[in-house]
Amino acid sequence: MARANDEVAALFAEYADLISITGGDAFRARVYEKAARSIGGHHADVSRLDLKGLQEIPNVGRSIAEKIVEYLGTGRVSAVEELRARIPAGVRRLTAVPTLGPKKAMAVYQELGVSSIEELVDAIRDERLRDLKGFGPRTEQNILHGIALLRSSGDRVLIDAAMDVAESVVARLSTAAGCRRCAYAGSLRRGRETIGDVDVLAAADDSEPLMRAFTELPRTREVVAHGTTRTSIRTTEGLAVDLRVVPPDSWGAALQYFTGSKAHNIRTRERAVHQGLKLSEYGLFDAETGERIVSETEEEVYARLGLPWIPPPLREDRGEIEAGLRGELPELVRESDLRGDLHTHTDLTDGLAPLEQMAAAAAARGHAYYAITDHAPNLFMQRMTDERMLAQRERVRELDAEYGRRGARGGTRLLHGVELNIDPDGGVDWPDDFLAGFDLCVASVHSHFNQSRDAMTRRFLRACENPYVNIIGHPTTRVIGKRPGVDADLDALFAACARTGTALEINSHPDRLDLDDEHILRARRYGVKFAIDSDAHSTLHLAYLRYGVATAQRGWLAKDDVINAWPLTRLRRFLRKGRTG
DNA sequence: GCCGTTTTCGGCCCGACTGTTTTCAGTCG
Numbered sequence: 307m308a309r310a311n312d313e314v315a316a317l318f319a320e321y322a323d324l325i326s327i328t329g330g331d332a333f334r335a336r337v338y339e340k341a342a343r344s345i346g347g348h349h350a351d352v353s354r355l356d357l358k359g360l361q362e363i364p365n366v367g368r369s370i371a372e373k374i375v376e377y378l379g380t381g382r383v384s385a386v387e388e389l390r391a392r393i394p395a396g397v398r399r400l401t402a403v404p405t406l407g408p409k410k411a412m413a414v415y416q417e418l419g420v421s422s423i424e425e426l427v428d429a430i431r432d433e434r435l436r437d438l439k440g441f442g443p444r445t446e447q448n449i450l451h452g453i454a455l456l457r458s459s460g461d462r463v464l465i466d467a468a469m470d471v472a473e474s475v476v477a478r479l480s481t482a483a484g485c486r487r488c489a490y491a492g493s494l495r496r497g498r499e500t501i502g503d504v505d506v507l508a509a510a511d512d513s514e515p516l517m518r519a520f521t522e523l524p525r526t527r528e529v530v531a532h533g534t535t536r537t538s539i540r541t542t543e544g545l546a547v548d549l550r551v552v553p554p555d556s557w558g559a560a561l562q563y564f565t566g567s568k569a570h571n572i573r574t575r576e577r578a579v580h581q582g583l584k585l586s587e588y589g590l591f592d593a594e595t596g597e598r599i600v601s602e603t604e605e606e607v608y609a610r611l612g613l614p615w616i617p618p619p620l621r622e623d624r625g626e627i628e629a630g631l632r633g634e635l636p637e638l639v640r641e642s643d644l645r646g647d648l649h650t651h652t653d654l655t656d657g658l659a660p661l662e663q664m665a666a667a668a669a670a671r672g673h674a675y676y677a678i679t680d681h682a683p684n685l686f687m688q689r690m691t692d693e694r695m696l697a698q699r700e701r702v703r704e705l706d707a708e709y710g711r712r713g714a715r716g717g718t719r720l721l722h723g724v725e726l727n728i729d730p731d732g733g734v735d736w737p738d739d740f741l742a743g744f745d746l747c748v749a750s751v752h753s754h755f756n757q758s759r760d761a762m763t764r765r766f767l768r769a770c771e772n773p774y775v776n777i778i779g780h781p782t783t784r785v786i787g788k789r790p791g792v793d794a795d796l797d798a799l800f801a802a803c804a805r806t807g808t809a810l811e812i813n814s815h816p817d818r819l820d821l822d823d824e825h826i827l828r829a830r831r832y833g834v835k836f837a838i839d840s841d842a843h844s845t846l847h848l849a850y851l852r853y854g855v856a857t858a859q860r861g862w863l864a865k866d867d868v869i870n871a872w873p874l875t876r877l878r879r880f881l882r883k884g885r886t887g
Numbered sequence: 888g889c890c891g892t893t894t895t896c897g898g899c900c901c902g903a904c905t906g907t908t909t910t911c912a913g914t915c916g
Contacts, residue, residue, distance in 0.1 A: 687900040
């Protein structure tokens with residue numbers, strides 16, 4: 307099941323939207339938004355907390371705590387139900403369209419009766435929208451563009467949502483009678499950033515108990531198809547999950563087949579054909595006699611094709627077959643190679659947890675080093691000041707003295723950094739003498755996303771030339787399914803990063819995954835170094851590193867390409883960059 | 888509806904951009 311915190315957070319986020327759409331008090335809506343975020347990022351399980359414990363969560367007071375209790379007891383909150391009854395669910399869905407907020411959504415619903423994206427597209431086509439006050443031709447264009455963006459990710463879900471489902475299904479099925487092996491395959495195993503449907507594979511002599519367990523999972527909402535080799539369900543979250551059960555001796559061939567990608571499989575089957583073989587999900591066969599040659603493990607299948615085992619993130623027909631034949635597959639960076647995290651926040655700005663909790667969580671993860679990089683003053687809403695930053699630094703130094711000595715492996719060293727804002731001209735928040743006090747600086751674009759390509763490129767290059775800027779944070783600033791990346795000459799950026807000793811971030815947040823795999827592949831050719839960061843805003847987000855690692859693997863990165871896989875002494879040398887003195 | 892080193896009421900993350908207007912509402916980060 308989804309974590310109770312996530313269910314409650316989703317409910318309050320919806321409530322906040324409904325308050326906004328129905329024109330309720332904006333401050334009240336924000337309170338629910340903030341509460342949703344706090345609850346989602348809270349370390350303790352809300353279903354185990356009492357009324358008093360709930361109120362210790364930031365932004366949760368008596369009223370919200372009572373609503374949580376009501377939800378946990380009855381599965382619903384009457385206040386939310388009342389608002390739901392007033393507004394069709396489709397209206398809220400409209401606010402998912404970028405540039406279409408609650409006010410405009412309510413206007414099209416009230417004036418035109420539009421309550422779905424399809425109806426909205428029709429209304430625009432019929433030019434009914436432009437008669438509304440506050441709407442014009444540009445508004446129509448922006449909305450259509452927003453809808454196109456939304457649809458570009460289709461029905462695909464982000465990797466973390468798919469992973470939650472896959473891991474719980476695998477855990478559950480693994481305990482079913484007769485289950486010999488069980489794993490997820492498909493695009494999720496390849497670490498793609500969005501997932502269409504989750505493919506789960508199991509090995510058993512008798513598929514029936516597994517299929518039954520699958521259809522009876524608590525999160526199964528609908529059984530779409532039910533057979534002896536394949537069953538498809540839709541979960542309560544609306545995600546399609548396929549289970550295929552194969553005989554145990556077909557495991558390797560089936561796993562290879564169902565992991566894909568299609569392009570990779572075409573290449574491997576071609577190789578089989580050229581060798582007088584036939585490759586299917588049941589094994590590698592002699593094409594003439596039909597005799598099965600190998601099938602139990604993926605390694606055997608690849609070996610018989612003259613290939614080393616190819617890590618799933620590489621299986622996209624992007625040169626992995628050729629590299630394998632030459633014996634030149636990269637030794638991919640693994641999550642266990644990461645020694646630290648170089649971009650994280652605390653509640654001094656928009657993080658949810660205080661510095662002390664974040665540091666403790668980082669130490670518990672076994673990080674050898676950990677950088678705190680809260681927002682700098684030019685992101686005005688965060689209200690950062692020189693004084694607050696310096697006070698935080700002092701506290702970081704104290705905690706470093708404490709954590710740096712702890713544990714058998716030398717403890718966790720805490721670094722004090724900052725996430726600077728790259729302004730439209732490429733400048734940053736502070737002059738050199740103030741920047742010199744930081745152990746490292748991440749610099750990111752947070753505004754003026756629509757600059758011309760030339761201006762944006764110049765902006766990035768100037769940031770790279772800054773001797774104190776060590777990492778370009780979430781370089782394209784895209785948000786998957788919501789905002790496209792900025793327009794810039796990325797090759798110029800990659801070259802500048804390589805030249806100046808500036809690392810590019812692989813931001814591990816599932817909404818971002820920025821840089822993406824294609825950009826990493828390109829940047830890598832310039833000899834750029836990368837930082838795989840969580841950009842954590844809560845202790846729970848520290849675990850996002852796994853998705854950044856998957857993306858890095860899809861970009862063929864090895865340990866040596868990633869600065870936070872290096873020992874601290876080597877990292878510190880890199881962070882000195884071109885600084886003088 | 889939450890919160891408090893400006894405290895139990897009266898604030899609430901601030902500024903910029905866009906497209907619509909003709910002085911501003913809506914959206915976003």
